[in-house]
Amino acid sequence: MSTTDKASTEASHEPVPADAAEAAAGSQLSTAPVEDVGPVGIGVTGWARWFWRQLTSMRVALILLFLLSLGAIPGSLVPQTNVDALKVAQWKKDHPSFVGVAEALQLFDVYSSVWFSAIYLLLFVSLIGCIIPRAWQFVGQLRGRPPAAPKRLDRLPAHTTWRTERTPDEVLSYARTMLGRKRFRTEAGSAHVAAEKGYLREAGNLVFHVALIVMLVAFAWGQYFKSEGGKLVLRGSGFSNTLTQYDDFKPGTLFHPDDLPPFSFTLDRFDATYEMSGPQRGTPRDFKAYVTLSEGAHGTPQKREIQVNEPLEIDGSKVYLLGHGYAPIISVTDPTGKVIYKDAVPVLPQDGNLTSTGAVKVTDGYKDKDGKQEQLGFNAVFVPTFAGEGMGTMFSQFPALLNPQLMLNAWHGSLGVDSGLPQNVYRLDTSKMEMFKDASGQQFKQKLAPGDTMTLPDGAGTVKFEGIERWATFSVTHQPGSGLALAGAIAAIAGLAGSLFIQRRRIWVRAVTGEDGVTVVEMAGLGRSESARLPEELAELAATLHEQAPTATPGSPAGPADSSKRVEETPEGERG
Numbered sequence: 001m002s003t004t005d006k007a008s009t010e011a012s013h014e015p016v017p018a019d020a021a022e023a024a025a026g027s028q029l030s031t032a033p034v035e036d037v038g039p040v041g042i043g044v045t046g047w048a049r050w051f052w053r054q055l056t057s058m059r060v061a062l063i064l065l066f067l068l069s070l071g072a073i074p075g076s077l078v079p080q081t082n083v084d085a086l087k088v089a090q091w092k093k094d095h096p097s098f099v100g101v102a103e104a105l106q107l108f109d110v111y112s113s114v115w116f117s118a119i120y121l122l123l124f125v126s127l128i129g130c131i132i133p134r135a136w137q138f139v140g141q142l143r144g145r146p147p148a149a150p151k152r153l154d155r156l157p158a159h160t161t162w163r164t165e166r167t168p169d170e171v172l173s174y175a176r177t178m179l180g181r182k183r184f185r186t187e188a189g190s191a192h193v194a195a196e197k198g199y200l201r202e203a204g205n206l207v208f209h210v211a212l213i214v215m216l217v218a219f220a221w222g223q224y225f226k227s228e229g230g231k232l233v234l235r236g237s238g239f240s241n242t243l244t245q246y247d248d249f250k251p252g253t254l255f256h257p258d259d260l261p262p263f264s265f266t267l268d269r270f271d272a273t274y275e276m277s278g279p280q281r282g283t284p285r286d287f288k289a290y291v292t293l294s295e296g297a298h299g300t301p302q303k304r305e306i307q308v309n310e311p312l313e314i315d316g317s318k319v320y321l322l323g324h325g326y327a328p329i330i331s332v333t334d335p336t337g338k339v340i341y342k343d344a345v346p347v348l349p350q351d352g353n354l355t356s357t358g359a360v361k362v363t364d365g366y367k368d369k370d371g372k373q374e375q376l377g378f379n380a381v382f383v384p385t386f387a388g389e390g391m392g393t394m395f396s397q398f399p400a401l402l403n404p405q406l407m408l409n410a411w412h413g414s415l416g417v418d419s420g421l422p423q424n425v426y427r428l429d430t431s432k433m434e435m436f437k438d439a440s441g442q443q444f445k446q447k448l449a450p451g452d453t454m455t456l457p458d459g460a461g462t463v464k465f466e467g468i469e470r471w472a473t474f475s476v477t478h479q480p481g482s483g484l485a486l487a488g489a490i491a492a493i494a495g496l497a498g499s500l501f502i503q504r505r506r507i508w509v510r511a512v513t514g515e516d517g518v519t520v521v522e523m524a525g526l527g528r529s530e531s532a533r534l535p536e537e538l539a540e541l542a543a544t545l546h547e548q549a550p551t552a553t554p555g556s557p558a559g560p561a562d563s564s565k566r567v568e569e570t571p572e573g574e575r576g
Contacts, residue, residue, distance in 0.1 A: 055122065056129025064123040071119055075110035078102065111223055112253045124216055131209045138202050145187045146194035149508035153524035156508075158535040160542045161522045164549040168519050171511035174548040178541065184507060192510040198527075204498020207491055214488035222481035226252040227260065234327055234344055235470045238266040241317075246476075259478070261315035263299070265291040270324055270470045274399055282353055282398050289321050289472050306474070320475040325349050328382055328406050329466040330360050335459050340365035344469040347382045348426050353396035356382045359428040360408070361415055368412070369459050375415045377428045378463065381407040394447075406465050409445035410436040410456055436460065503527055505534055507541065511549075518552050521545070 054060055079087035088108050092099045106113035153159055164171065168191060175193045176186050184195035229246035231239050239245055241264065243257045269290040275283040289306040293299075295314060306312050312319040327344040334340050340362065347358030362376035385398035386405040394407050413433035417423060436444040436457050446454045448465040455462050505527030514520045523545070525538040 052129070055126050056133075057126075058130055061123065061126040061130055064119060064126055067119050068116075068123055071110065071116045074105075074107050078107045078110070080110065081108045120216070120220070124213065127209060127213050127216070131206060131213070134202075134209075135206055138206060146185060146196040146506060148189045149192040149194055149510055149524075153508060153510060153522045156524040156526050158525040158538045159522070160524075160538060161520065162542075162546065163514065163518045163520055163552045165552050166511075166519055166549040168511035168513060171519060171521055171545070171549045172509065175509040175511075175545055178544055178548075179507060179509075182541070191512050192508055195507040195509075196505075197507075198502050198504035200498050201502040201504045202499075204495040204500075204502060207495030208499060209495075211488045211492035211495055215485055215492065218481035218485035218488055220481075222252070222479050222485065224252045224254040225259065225480050226478060227255050228475065228477045230322070230473060230475050232346055232471055232473045233267045234346070235267050235270055235472075238264060239474070240264040241476060261317050261478075262297055263293065263295045263314050263317075265293045265304075265312075265319075267291055267472060268303075270472050272324060272399070284399070287321060287324060289324075289474075316480065317476055317478045320477065321472060322475050323349070323473045325354060325356055325471055326382060326384060326401075326404075327469040327471050328380065329469055330378075331464045331466050332360075332362050332366070332376060333462045333464075334366050335369040335461050341376075342466070344471075345380065346426075346471050347380055351396070352399065354384050354399040355394070355396040358382070358426045361417070361425075361428070363415060363417055366461070374412050375417075375433075376461075377411040377413075377415055377430070377433060378408045379411075379428050401468060404450060404468055406448045407445060408448065408454060408463060409443055410454075410463070412436065412460065503533065505537070507538065509545070519549075521549060 079091050081088050095102075102108060106115070110116055150156065154161075166174075172188065172191075172193050176188060176195075179186050179193065179195040182197070184197045185199075186193055186195045188194075227249070229249040231245060231247050233239050241260050241262060243249060243260065267289060271286070271288045271290075273285045275281055275285060287308050291304050291306060291312070292301050293304045293312070293314070294301050304312055306319060306321045308321055311321075325347060327346040329342070329344045331339055331342040341360075345358055345360050347356035349356050358380045360376075360378040360380055364375075366376055367373050381394045382404070383394055383396035384400060384404050385396050385402040386394070387397050388403070394405070411428065411430055411433040413430075415423075416429045416432055423429060438444045438457060444457055448454060450465055450467055453462050453464045505525055507523065507525050510522040511519055523538060523542050525534045527534045
């Protein structure tokens, strides 16, 4: 058998056809639109057509996608009003010279700004404009049939030929059966069989672009209607999913408080376990919150558990367990011995062993020994496991309650809570306060164990460390587009994989009777430039067909010179 394989060596061009049949053979191997380089036309209509063609080109879509990525950078570097208004105010205070420019460019509201929305909408329109023509063209290709064989098969990138004693009809019948088994779509023609395969390549391409639109829609939906809030809940206390109950809340642009699903829960118990010994001593092993949940306005209470990475799902919202800590129970009496304050005060962890800091603020009901109304404040440092006297400073040695200690220093005056300005509940503002001093004139402070009492100087009252309570922080998130975004991402990956790994190609088999009465078989293949395996695939198909239509014997007119096999690559300049 004599074979000659001509493989393409140019990665970005298909062979130049020499006639109309070859042009048809190489057409529509892709649904990529042909770039319009013709004249724009005259008048408004011509310019509008030109603008639309530019906007819906894949080049512009990629540029817009890049601009969208660049536009998101300021939203990460500059605090956003809808996320944290306090940080925005602080940023303006720290950068007064840039406030005018930032406001003019809408840098404090990037994702709802005019310029970001314009890029987003243009990208959306561009992708739709790219996809619709390609989709219609792809549908047309699916309904069409493989084109007829070109007149000169030897001009195609991969080609092989041999002579056989089988009749042309037998060869073509064998070829059509073989190609059908290989899942080629076949079409019989005059003295030839045409076959095509790899339609899913363009299907994957379309799926990828449609998935991008789905993800854009999901992103917009999620950004406009999302909500996310945090709440610290003491053990035994409850939370109701209303706007006023949150410690912090981040709404989407089009969020409305009525969108919050009605539910409430009470934190019944919180359990935490740690590694007790070895090199990983103190490493958390398990956190679990036990709650009593009521769905709706009059839902039946039900016991539920919330663990890290195992949120509680309620009517489209998810309740995540984020953190936990301790809340020392503090009581304060005035100089007359009257208890004017008693509450569990949450303190915030500062390290892995839950060394925690906070503030106790007594805003009402206190009068000093002279009857003057004042406010009291105490800076607090709490350690669940104190190393012991002489064993170091107030840093916890273990996160569990093995040797709890509370350090307090005392202030009196005005806490500044009546000014109307927001304050950090975990930090004491001492700008309008005076410290209590001990007998030596130093700041008065004392370390307390549960049950201990601290007596303030000059008969100002007492402070008692009553006990310890636990708290947990929860995040309630509502992201309406998350499921759609996940589906879009999976579809995009699948479509991209299909467009990268599936090869679109065509195969032709021609069998005609030669002048000497022996059947001449020709096979040729044509694919997009990415079809690197086309010569190899053609060789495999030819070998399979050769088993049914072997090379003519040396005694036939074909002669022994045609019984050799070789594979060659044809230079680009010799095609066509």
